[in-house]
Amino acid sequence: MSIDQFKYSRIPPEAEALRSEVRTFLADTLKDYPAIRRADSWMGFDAEFSRRLGARGWVGMALPKGYGGSDASPFARYVVIEELLAAGAPVSAHWFADRQSGPQILHYGTDAQKDRHLPAICRGEQYFCIGMSEPNSGSDLASIKTRARREGDKWVVSGQKVWTTNAHRSHYMIALVRTGENSKRQEGLSQFIIDLSLPGITIRPIKDLTGSEHFNEVFLDEVVLDADALIGTEGQGWSQVTAELAFERSGPERFLSSIALIHTLIDAVGRDPDALQAKEIGRLAARLVTLRNMSLSVTAQLAAGENPAWAASCVKDLGAVFEQEIPELAQLLCDIPPTAEGGCDHAQVLAYLTQMAPSFSLRGGTREILRGIIARGLGLR
Numbered sequence: 001m002s003i004d005q006f007k008y009s010r011i012p013p014e015a016e017a018l019r020s021e022v023r024t025f026l027a028d029t030l031k032d033y034p035a036i037r038r039a040d041s042w043m044g045f046d047a048e049f050s051r052r053l054g055a056r057g058w059v060g061m062a063l064p065k066g067y068g069g070s071d072a073s074p075f076a077r078y079v080v081i082e083e084l085l086a087a088g089a090p091v092s093a094h095w096f097a098d099r100q101s102g103p104q105i106l107h108y109g110t111d112a113q114k115d116r117h118l119p120a121i122c123r124g125e126q127y128f129c130i131g132m133s134e135p136n137s138g139s140d141l142a143s144i145k146t147r148a149r150r151e152g153d154k155w156v157v158s159g160q161k162v163w164t165t166n167a168h169r170s171h172y173m174i175a176l177v178r179t180g181e182n183s184k185r186q187e188g189l190s191q192f193i194i195d196l197s198l199p200g201i202t203i204r205p206i207k208d209l210t211g212s213e214h215f216n217e218v219f220l221d222e223v224v225l226d227a228d229a230l231i232g233t234e235g236q237g238w239s240q241v242t243a244e245l246a247f248e249r250s251g252p253e254r255f256l257s258s259i260a261l262i263h264t265l266i267d268a269v270g271r272d273p274d275a276l277q278a279k280e281i282g283r284l285a286a287r288l289v290t291l292r293n294m295s296l297s298v299t300a301q302l303a304a305g306e307n308p309a310w311a312a313s314c315v316k317d318l319g320a321v322f323e324q325e326i327p328e329l330a331q332l333l334c335d336i337p338p339t340a341e342g343g344c345d346h347a348q349v350l351a352y353l354t355q356m357a358p359s360f361s362l363r364g365g366t367r368e369i370l371r372g373i374i375a376r377g378l379g380l381r
Contacts, residue, residue: 005311008293009300015075022083025056030087035345038088039260039352042253043214045169046090047124053084054124059094060102061122067106067114068122074303078252078296085256092166092214097121099251100244101128101174105193108232108240113193117172131161131175131194131218132241140369141241142185146177146220148192155225157192160217167216168203170196175220176241179234189237192229199223209355210340243307250298250312254319255291257360258326261353262288264346265330277333284326291319310377317370320361327354 029052030038037044053059062077063069070076084091102121105113120126137143146159157177167173173194180188196203200223205213232240262284269277294315301308330350331338338351361367375381 005301005308006294006297006314007300009296011075011079011296012073015073015079018076018079019083022058022080023087026083026087026089030089033088035088035260035264036348036352037090039349040090041085041088041260042091042095042257043165043212043356044088044090045092045166047093049090050094050124050127052124053091053094054122057122059098059122059124060118063102063106063118063122067118069118074299075296078299082252082256085252086259088260093127093169094121094124096130096166096170097126097128100130101172104174104191104240104244105231107243108191109193110228112228113231117193126172127166127170129164129167129170129173129196129216131164131167131173131177133161133163135160135162141176142189142238144176144178144189146175148177148179148190148225151224153227155192155227155229157194157220157223157225159220161220162215162217163206164216164218165214167196167218168205168213172196173218174231176237179237186238188235189241190234191231191237191240192225193231194220194223194225194229198225208359210352215359242309245309245312250295250302250308250315252292252295254295254316255288255322258323258353258357261326261330261346261349264349265326265334268334268336268344268346280329280333284329287322291315291322294318310373313370313373313377317367317374320367323360324357327357 050059057070058080060068061070061072061080062074065071098121102118105117117126132141134144134146137145146157146161148155148157157175159177161175164173173196175192175194176189177192178188179190200221202219202221204217206215206217207213208215266281269281273281294311298308298311298315301311327350334346336344336347336350338354339347340351372381
């Protein structure tokens with residue numbers, strides 16, 4: 001692997017043509033949406049908004065028309081999600097199903113699984129969470145302990161997942177579990193679609209610094225699954241999940257999580273910035289454009305049927321650093337203290353994202369795991 005894997009990729013005109021329609025819809029739908037809620041964006045849960053997007057064909061749009069999708073290109077989907085995030089739209093309800101669960105089921109699922117899940121995903125009505133991280137494993141997925149064993153024609157699952165975003169609001173979880181006895185770290189892993197309403201499942205939300213509940217602990221105590229809950233091939237979970245992570249680590253959400261703060265910062269600085277403000281806001285813009293170009297390069301590789309796991313890890317790592325630096329830089333450039341209640345839009349958004357920023361390096365893989373992947377790709381370990 002090398003930096004040459006990142007090649008400049010322009011959004012095709014037919015995909016770019018969607019942008020004005022999406023912007024018009026968002027300008028009308030979110031016209032009274034406050035800045036503090038826009039800061040929440042892809043963590044903002046609004047089932048009705050997701051259904052409205054589904055009705056317009058903007059959820060699961062890359063899925064086949066036969067399942068309710070639009071057969072849209074990855075670039076068309078990129079335009080839609082970029083506009084949603086830039087506007088601060090509440091996309092959390094359908095986010096994981098649209099981004100990775102739907103494509104995962106399309107690629108590895110049985111016909112019955114596709115019929116059961118994909119149309120509802122495209123309508124913006126069925127929500128998924130991702131069961132990967134575990135206590136004492138974190139982002140080191142090869143060390144997971146949750147197990148599934150066969151009992152007749154059933155599977156019985158026991159274990160625990162943690163940092164599972166939206167588990168308390170989702171219908172299903174695609175979980176990575178160990179199915180092979182005495183298996184090596186990356187062997188004997190399988191994925192299951194788990195109905196979160198089943199007996200034996202306990203979900204405990206984790207409050208973050210803002211008092212919100214996005215992350216969860218999920219306890220699985222002898223949860224009985226039908227045989228068709230297995231997705232893909234038994235024992236091939238590692239290859240399936242690493243392919244899935246390329247979708248999770250490379251999209252615009254990896255550098256737009258703090259975009260609301262950039263907007264309020266520019267408004268607060270005004271039209272006559274001093275030299276430091278002009279220089280640093282210019283640097284933010286330059287980094288944002290660079291990350292976007294890297295992300296589009298990964299999108300082009302995904303569109304070509306490649307597995308750009310290394311490049312996606314680079315985008316995620318650099319994007320998280322960028323997003324986490326913005327609140328600190330905002331406090332340096334503008335003498336407006338963060339205020340959780342009251343105060344101007346900038347003060348409230350600054351307070352919220354200062355508290356949320358530490359979580360940006362958790363989702364999609366911790367910095368240590370990502371840099372290990374990057375180092376291996378460069379032949380350094």
